[in-house]
Amino acid sequence: MNLQQIEATKVILSSPQKIVIVPHKNPDGDAMGSTLGLYHYLKNRGQEATIISPNDYPKFLKWMPGHEHVVNFEKDTLHAKQLISEATIIFTLDFNHLGRIDQMKPFLEEAKATFIMIDHHQAPGDYADLMYSDVSMSSTCEMVYNFIEFLGHKDQINSDIANCLYTGIMTDTGSFKFLSTTSRTHRIAADLIDKGANNTQIHNKVFDTNTPSRLHLLGCALKNMVILEEYHTAYITLSQEELDGNHYKKGDTEGFVNYGLTLDGICLAVIFIENKEDGIVKISFRSEGDFSVNEFAKKHFQGGGHTNAAGGKSDVSLEDTAAYFVSLLDNYKEQLKA
Incomplete structure (x- = not known):
């Protein structure tokens, strides 16, 4: 953020505002951690602030301070629309194009508020x-x-x-192991601990609150894993039937895609998850090294994200989606050398 924009933000926030804070659809730890962290900061500064989430988010994030005040657009649409129409400032966090908020998009496009984006994804x-x-x-x-x-x-x-804030940093860095983790990231994490972040409790609440059904679903996912040694790739499929049979709840598949990268010699891991209600296959991509899953997802699967972590979707069947993915790999064989 350049000096001019910082000064402009200071001026705007120097007077009382009606503020709405919005994360992306299906918000994760970074989306909810950043919105709730900003929410508490603004409230403590005397501002009127509300978080509106496009839809629900996982139970393992519903311990964070202030989570009970989040407005769910899907469940409380009329109230959410009123808040958006009355807002003087709208912060959008952890996404950089309005397509990431699904059914909220037209209401933000009509809003008269000043928009402030805070985000780390490519191509804003x-x-x-x-x-x-x-x-x-x-x-x-x-x-x-x-x-x-x-x-x-x-x-x-x-x-x-x-x-x-510690929650979002921890989850989006893969517990501080991803390449985007810098020495400053660690210094910020240390300062947050000094300021009261309970790092041990946060880790336990996010990662150690599994249900038996989630672990059974993980077992199913790992059993379905296909390893393509020639392409240094591993992928997982989960059908709607498998999700339903294991009593799937929102957030249960979080982190499943990363298991592929724990295999020696694998540099690309993917999970395909069937969603019959939306008529799509949801896809998560992870990579190590220089292979850009952001570019891959953008070119082939209507998605994008970061160089080593991205998402996408497919409008064809689970089987056809996986087959199409495999058919693409020969074009990337040289890039996929571990």
Whole structure:
């Protein structure tokens, strides 16, 4: 965020505002951690702020301070639409084009508010009036920490803010192992612990609250894993029948895709998850090294994200989606050398 934009933000926030904070659809730890962290900061500064999530989010994130105040657009549409229409500022966090908020999109497009984007994904859209976009950042939560520091209020980060921001940094860095994790990321994490983030408790609440059905679903996913040694690739499929048979709940498949990368010699891991209600196959891509799953997802699967972590979707059957994916790999054989 350049100096001009920082000063403009300071001026806007120097007077009372009606603020709406929006994460992307199917929000993850970074999306909810960043929105809740910013929410507490703004509330402590005397602002009227509300988080509106496009839809529900996983149970393992519903311990964070302030989560009970999040408005679910799907469940409370009329109230959410009113808040959006009355907002003077709309923050969009952890996404950079309005297609990521699904049915909320037309209402944000009609909004008269000033838009402020904070995000670390590639190829940002041009809808925001003020934009803090940096693809080198480990997480949007790290950026919210920087944002608060830019405004001169780092000393106002309390334990509620710290717990929320630490959660998003931890989850989006793969517990600090991804390439985007820098020495500054660690210094910020340390400062958040000093300011009250309970790192041990956060890890336990996010990663150690499994249900038997989720572990059974994981077993099913690993049993379905296909390893393509020639392409240094592993992929998993999960059908709607398998999800239903294992009592799938939102968030249950979080992290499943990463298991492929734990295999020696694998540099591309993918999971295909059938969603018959939406008529799509949801896809998550992970890679190691220089292979850009962002470019791969953008070119072939209506998606995108980061160089080593991206998402996409397919409108054909689960079987045809997997077959199409495999058919593409020969074109990338040289790039997929582990």
